[in-house]
Amino acid sequence: MTLSKSDTPLSVMPTGILLRSVVMTSVMSSPLLFRPCLALLRKLTESKSLLFDESRNPILKALLRHTVYAHFNAGINKEEVIKTVKELKRIGFKGVNLGYGREIVLGTNHGQQNTAAQGHNDLQMVEEWKQGTLQTLEMIGPGDFTAIKFTGAGPIAMEAMLKGQNMPEPISNAINEVCESAARQGVRIWIDAEQQAIQHTIDSWTIDLMRKYNRDRAPLVYNTIQGYLKGARDNTTRHIKLAAAEGWTLGVKLVRGAYIEHEDRSLIHDTKEDTDRSYNDIASALIERRLPQQPASEASENYPQVALFLASHNKDSVRNAMRIYRQRVESGQPTIILETGQLQGMADEVSYELLQADREWSAANSGAATTKPIPMAYKSLVWGTVAECMHFLHRRAIENRGAATRTERMAQALRQELRRRVFG
Numbered sequence: 065m066t067l068s069k070s071d072t073p074l075s076v077m078p079t080g081i082l083l084r085s086v087v088m089t090s091v092m093s094s095p096l097l098f099r100p101c102l103a104l105l106r107k108l109t110e111s112k113s114l115l116f117d118e119s120r121n122p123i124l125k126a127l128l129r130h131t132v133y134a135h136f137n138a139g140i141n142k143e144e145v146i147k148t149v150k151e152l153k154r155i156g157f158k159g160v161n162l163g164y165g166r167e168i169v170l171g172t173n174h175g176q177q178n179t180a181a182q183g184h185n186d187l188q189m190v191e192e193w194k195q196g197t198l199q200t201l202e203m204i205g206p207g208d209f210t211a212i213k214f215t216g217a218g219p220i221a222m223e224a225m226l227k228g229q230n231m232p233e234p235i236s237n238a239i240n241e242v243c244e245s246a247a248r249q250g251v252r253i254w255i256d257a258e259q260q261a262i263q264h265t266i267d268s269w270t271i272d273l274m275r276k277y278n279r280d281r282a283p284l285v286y287n288t289i290q291g292y293l294k295g296a297r298d299n300t301t302r303h304i305k306l307a308a309a310e311g312w313t314l315g316v317k318l319v320r321g322a323y324i325e326h327e328d329r330s331l332i333h334d335t336k337e338d339t340d341r342s343y344n345d346i347a348s349a350l351i352e353r354r355l356p357q358q359p360a361s362e363a364s365e366n367y368p369q370v371a372l373f374l375a376s377h378n379k380d381s382v383r384n385a386m387r388i389y390r391q392r393v394e395s396g397q398p399t400i401i402l403e404t405g406q407l408q409g410m411a412d413e414v415s416y417e418l419l420q421a422d423r424e425w426s427a428a429n430s431g432a433a434t435t436k437p438i439p440m441a442y443k444s445l446v447w448g449t450v451a452e453c454m455h456f457l458h459r460r461a462i463e464n465r466g467a468a469t470r471t472e473r474m475a476q477a478l479r480q481e482l483r484r485r486v487f488g
C-alpha cells in the first residue's frame with residue numbers, strides 16, 4: 065500500500081465522522097479518561113438499577129446515543145441504518161456487514177443464561193430473532209453481508225448448542241427462511257463465532273448450512289474461525305477437507321477471537337505472538353490454497369473453492385494477506401476470493417488505506433479487465449436499540465483497552481487529518 069503525497073487515506077472521511085472519531089479515540093487511548101468510561105459501560109451492561117437503565121434514564125440514553133453508540137453502531141431503525149450504509153458506500157467501501165445487536169453472553173458458569181433472556185417465551189424469541197434478521201436484510205443490498213449469532217435466538221438454540229444437539233426445528237425453519245431470503249437478495253451470511261462451550265455445535269450447524277447453500281463459486285454462508293484457539297489450524301484443515309470431499313464452497317470469516325475474558329484460557333494460545341502466527345498462517349494458507357502449516361509447494365490439486373473474509377484491525381495481518389494475494393493475482397497463480405473488513409469505529413487507518421490502494425489501482429488501470437489485486441474493503445456495523453447493543457459496545461471497549469497502542473495510533477492519524485483540514 066503506497067500513499068501518494070497529495071492524498072492521505074483519511075482525506076475522504078466526512079468531517080462530522082472525523083470530529084467524533086477524534087474525540088472517541090482520544091478518550092479511548094487515555095487511561096485516565098477511559099477507565100471510568102469502561103467501568104460505567106460494565107455497570108450499564110450488568111446493573112439492574114433504574115439509574116443505569118438507559119431506556120428509563122433519558123439523559124444517559126442521549127449521552128450514549130451521541131457518543132459510544134454513534135461511533136460503533138449503524139442506527140436504531142431502518143431509516144438511520146440505510147443512511148449510514150449509503151454514506152459508507154459513497155466514501156468507497158465495497159459494502160457493509162450488518163448485524164442485529166441482540167445477543168446473550170454466557171457467564172463463567174455456562175449453565176446460566178443472561179437474565180435478559182428470562183421472561184420471554186422461547187418460541188417468541190426465535191421469531192423475534194428471525195424477524196430482526198429479515199429486517200436487517202431489508203437494510204442492505206447485493207454483495208453485503210449480514211452477521212448472525214445463534215445465541216440471539218435465545219434458550220432453544222442455547223440449550224441445543226450446550227448439549228451439542230442437532231439444530232432444533234424452530235431454529236432450522238428460521239435460519240432456512242433467512243438463507244433463502246438472503247440468496248434472493250444477493251446478500252451473504254456469516255455466522256459469528258462465540259464461546260467454545262457452544263462453538264463446536266455452531267461449527268457443525270454452519271457446516272450443514274454451507275453444504276446446503278454453498279453450491280456456487282461465491283458462497284452464501286460463511287463460518288467463523290477464531291485464530292486465537294490452539295485448535296484453529298486443525299479446525300481450518302477439517303473445514304477445507306470436508307468442503308473438498310463433499311464439493312461445496314468454503315466460506316471463512318477469519319478472526320482472532322473476542323472472548324478471551326470469558327473463555328477457558330487453556331484453549332487459547334498462550335501468547336499474543338502465537339495467536340498472530342496462527343492467524344497469519346491460516347490466512348496465507350487459504351490464499352495460497354494449501355493446508356495450514358504446510359509449505360506453499362504442497363498446494364493440492366483437490367482444493368475446494370474458498371472465499372475468505374479477513375476480519376481484522378491488525379495492520380500487519382491485513383498487509384501480509386494483501387501482499388500474498390497481490391503477488392498471486394499479478395503472477396497469475398490460483399487463489400481464492402478475498403475480502404477484508406474492520407468494525408465501524410475501529411482501525412479506520414487500516415480501512416481507509418485499503419480504500420486508497422483501491423482508488424490508486426483503479427486510476428492506474430482504468431478499463432483493465434484483470435482481477436483487482438486489492439481485496440475489497442467492508443465496514444462492519446451493528447444496529448439495534450442502545451440496550452440491545454450494550455454487550456457489543458462493552459466488548460468493543462474491552463478490545464480498545466487491550467489494544468491501547470493501536471487506538472493511540474488511530475487517534476494520532478485522525479488528529480493529524482483534522483490538523484491538515486484546519487491548517488491546510
Ligand SMILES: Cc1cc2nc3c(=O)[nH]c(=O)nc-3n(C[C@H](O)[C@H](O)[C@H](O)COP(=O)(O)OP(=O)(O)OC[C@H]3O[C@@H](n4cnc5c(N)ncnc54)[C@H](O)[C@@H]3O)c2cc1C
Pocket residue numbers: 255256257258288290292319320321322323324332333334335336337339375376377378381405406407444463467
Ligand atoms: C469484521 C469483524 C468481525 C468479527 N467477528 C467476530 C466473531 O464472529 N467472533 C469473535 O470471537 N470475534 C469477532 N471479531 C473480533 C475479533 O475476534 C478480534 O477480537 C478483534 O478483531 C481484534 O483482533 P485483530 O485481528 O483486530 O488484531 P489484534 O488487535 O492485533 O489482536 C487482538 C486479539 O489477539 C488475541 N490476543 C490478545 N492477547 C492475547 C494473549 N495474551 N494470548 C493469546 N491471544 C491474545 C485476542 O484474540 C485479541 O482479541 C470480529 C472482528 C471483526 C473486525
